Amino acid sequence: MLDLIIIGAGPAGLQAALTIGRMHRSAVVIDSGEYRNGPVQHMHNVIANDGTAPSAFREVARGQLEQYDTVEYRRGSVVRVSPSADGFEVRLADGSVVASSRLLLATGMADDLPAVPGLADLWGLRAFSCPFCDGHEFAGRRIGLIADSARAEHVVRLLKPIVSGVTVFDDGRLNDDERARLEALGADVHSTPVASVSAADDGVRVDAGSPVDVAGLFVASGSARQRAPFAEQLGLRMLPSGAIEIDDFGRTSLPGVWAAGDLAHRASMPGVMASVTVAASAGMVAGAMIVQELSS
Structure with a gap:
């Protein structure tokens, strides 16, 4: 039983994993290899990374996570998430099942052009x-x-x-x-x-x-939707924007489930801000608050 399963390995998921690892809590971050900015050649408006390729950004982040023994990075596709008696179970496409007491969704949105x-x-x-x-x-x-x-x-x-x-x-x-x-x-x-x-x-x-x-x-037309079906599987409260509703700390309507990145925002906001910096910040906040909850 892990402390946390992080589904999604963009800036929100990777930052949450770093925050968890630095506090010596156990976690696995599951990377499907699909990212909203996957086609993009260069990130911009990201301090210290203006012009960096998103793939290079992710590669550096994954390399830095390797020094934290309590964090596992795993490539794979999640097919289902469900509550269990002790927390949550995540089933992957290869048939394996991972269990944790907390769950962080960081799978992002997908653009419908x-x-x-x-x-x-x-x-x-x-x-x-x-x-x-x-x-x-x-x-x-x-x-x-x-x-x-x-x-x-x-x-x-x-x-x-x-x-x-x-x-x-x-x-x-x-x-x-x-x-x-x-x-x-x-x-x-x-x-x-x-x-x-x-x-x-x-x-x-x-x-x-x-x-x-x-x-x-x-x-400035088209729409965005949840990239993954996990919010629906868990019955999370959603917002008119199509995003998951969270509080100021990233908590969703289901205790133990958190969300970070452009798949979620507070009800006080009109919509999500698709930004690497904002996503990483949300991942850090959620990771820190999860540690606080685990410590209480």
């Missing part, structure tokens, strides 16, 4: 969702924004001080007032549906009735 041919191939390479993470790289250049809701104005306002211009592709779904506000901000609005997007030289070509070339794309 708009159904635009070619967009998935550019995702994380030339098409992005977060201006804080990737806007600076397009400084002084025109970018495109796929957006079919009022979120378009918010993203244009964020990008306006950085780029030379924004072309919004709204699929004809924005109303006249929304389009007028975007144009007042200096954005061009294309209402012809986007037929496809593709790499072109060092930028992106958007086929929206006629070709439109931009330096890169941002996407």
Whole structure:
């Protein structure tokens, strides 16, 4: 019986494992090899790691965990989690079962992109969702924004001080007032549906009735969902955003189960902030609070 099972080995899970290991508590961190930022070549807005490849970040973190004897790193896919008499049982795809008194979910969210041919191939390479993470790289250049809701104005306002211009592709779904506000901000609005997007030289070509070339794309439509089914399996309380509801310390609605990273947020927040730094912070807080609970 371990003190903790951590499902997910992104920044939240790895940081939680480090926190647990430094306090000589026993844990296993299970890594499926699937990450929300898997296609991304470089992380940004991460202090001391601005421009670091996510794969390199994870490799360094895993190497640092090796010096903590009480922490096991294990590759594998979890198929089911369930409460047990003494805590929780986690069943892996290879048939093995791991038991612990506490459980931390750090599996993150998965992006459901708009159904635009070619967009998935550019995702994380030339098409992005977060201006804080990737806007600076397009400084002084025109970018495109796929957006079919009022979120378009918010993203244009964020990008306006950085780029030379924004072309919004709204699929004809924005109303006249929304389009007028975007144009007042200096954005061009294309209402012809986007037929496809593709790499072109060092930028992106958007086929929206006629070709439109931009330096890169941002996407403010589509949605995100739980990457794994474990919140549903455990009957955890969820929020309208699709995230798990947690308190200030990462505790979920089920005693003994914690969540950290972009799969969870407090009810006081409108949604999750998809950030490596925020995820690592959440993992540290959850790990520390789990240690406190184990010690009481």
